[in-house]
Amino acid sequence: MMAVLEQLREAIISGNRDQTKALTQQALSEGIPAKQIVVDGIAAAMAVVGEKFRNNEFFVPELLIAQRAMKESLKMMSGESVDYVGTVVIGTVKGDLHDIGKNLVAAMLEGAGFKVVDLGVDVSPDQFVKAAADNNANLIAMSALLTTTMGSMKDTVEALGKAGLAGKTKVIIGGAPVTQSYASEIKADGYAPDAASAVDMAKSLLVA
């Protein structure tokens, strides 16, 4: 039973989409619970991918390929009962449509077992806050590529406060012009410089 999960991990890490599909199917037909496939297969594989990324063994292209394989596996889990470690509302901020970084983070969070509500690009503070309330989200994750649009992050933090969700829904931010000092300045709960660190940051905020 465990052999198939190990093979599934290998397939995801190396980004082999067809094998990933076949092995997920095999795991399901062997009667392995979806929850366990997610935790011991998908999330474990993506943790390895994240680790390799941090160690400069993997680069963005490998993240992209591994995520694509992972998504195939996750797709086959829909309808199955899985335990999420938390819920994240994610989006690229108002005025900005650069979404490659945001998508990388979304997929890494998904791979780590989060329920991810992706609002896409050009997301206003109100949309973030409404989606956080509707989904009872633990986290809002915002991305910006332009210094001219990152101001919108501050607006979202403030809107979240006005909606009475401050403290309940934590905020993490990232993107090329974003820094830890900016995160502190606007009172965001966390900042992550890359997709792998974003997962660690998100997990640490769940505990906090």
Place this chain on the structure above:
Amino acid sequence: MRVMAGAVAPTPAEGKVLSAEEMAEGWRLACQSQVSADMSVELPASALIVAHRIQIEGIGQEVTVEPNVTKTALRLPTPSTEDPRDDLTRVLDALDDEVRPPSSVQALRDLPGVLRQSSFHVTAVVAGKTLMAVEPGDTGDAAYGVAIDIGTTTVVVYLCHLATGELVGVASELNPQAQFGEDVISRLQIAVSGAEGLARLHGAITQAIDRLIGRAAEEAGVAREHIYEIVIVGNTCMSHLLLGLHPVGLVRLPFVPAFKGAQTVRAAELGIRIHGDGQVYVVPNIGGYVGADTVGVILASELDEAKGLQVAVDIGTNGEIVVAQDGELWACSTAAGPAFEGAKISRGMRAATGAIDKVSIDGDVTYHVLGEVRPTGICGSGLVDAVAEMTRMGVVDKSGRLRSQEDVNGAPEKVRRRIVQNESGLEFVLAAGDESGSGRPIAITARDVREAQLAKGAIYAGVDLLLRSLGRRPEEVDRLLLAGAFGNYIRRESAVAIGLVPDLPAERIVSIGNAAGLGARLALCSISLRRRAEGIARRVRHVELSEEEGFYDRFAEAMALRPMPGPGEQE
């Protein structure tokens, strides 16, 4: 830079980029070093750009020369009691009926003196339907114009003889705005951060143009006063900064430029010294990030009248892609990044003297260096070659991973030995320290391969997606044109091998050089082609790729270093 005298302590950031050995030799990053006392430094040769190699021949297109500015020598009757016509009427009567009086008061002020000083033997300069100037004597056909391509990275000035369309001089330099930021987005951000930022960017480009015109004119023996017109292409951001326009609409959705249509302004207003009443004509834009340079590419390649399915890819910091299907036109831009212009690559440089521009690997590595000197770095075409050859030899696998010596099977021993492990990771040495111009080895690092992969993935995904949005497929393309200074030197076999462009038969891929610049020259030398450019700008449909479904997936798929689309993707 290398510190020769005086000390500067390395910062933590430098520790990440430079090895301990390099730092011990005195290498520091100029951007990180704070000068606290007198010091002397040496710049690496790669920082000193010598002669730029920029392609000026385009497609062998035949063009009827019909310039906007013409000169007519006149022998006017002197005024008499029988012929007391005023000076201006006397000149206008001798010209075409439709020619209007000058729009500048200076031309009128000069007129009485010029007529009498030269006994009414003068030369009239007409721009469009307006009398621009009257010059004493017969100045013959000494009428020149300048076509300019403002690239994000390089500015090229072409000096042309208007009556014949002949190119009499070329001058180019790096776009001095690069000191404020490598890419369009960082410059836009400086421009909107305050009036001073915009003024500096505007000043940098207008001064560069003035300087380049001076250089080209001097070399060709042409007086600045005999240059009457300038035609400029550039991306939308470059056009805004040239005119000193606040690009406020370009930095946020929905990316609205301040203008789209063609603009004509006086050169003097931009501080560019040509004839005092000389004009600058800015070719129209297509949309927020697809500019007049793309109009120039379409005009030069005649894609607007092309039959079948044709694609033009202008490879630069912003990779612009045009698809033409039986005269209908679509365009998009894709953030390829500056990897193919040498930036973000550890030993990367522009296509200038000292750059490795070709690489092949058989029993061992062989390479070619621009300017036939010792190599100081590698440019875009060299990078594409190197990655293609390293992949073919199995030094890099199809996923883009640089293998260690032990992992490589089948490659000759000499090739395998070029893989070295140092503190920052694996790298593949093209030229050892004793072969290079700087004494430092020139190598392709594992990260460089990744940067090339991301850039080529963005371009391929853009081509693929734009075609699919029209219900067409990459393998159906009848002709693919590679434009850009980069496009001209790239080996198409290498571009196909790494999947930068679709896997088409070699005869369907054509390098067309700096087509944007050629387009500007055509619009300078032919008023009907200028009108055609305006029509093109109106007709092209701008597609915003990030809004298109599936860019992210296509981008991920396009990462693989192999011919694309692969056999399984042809369905």
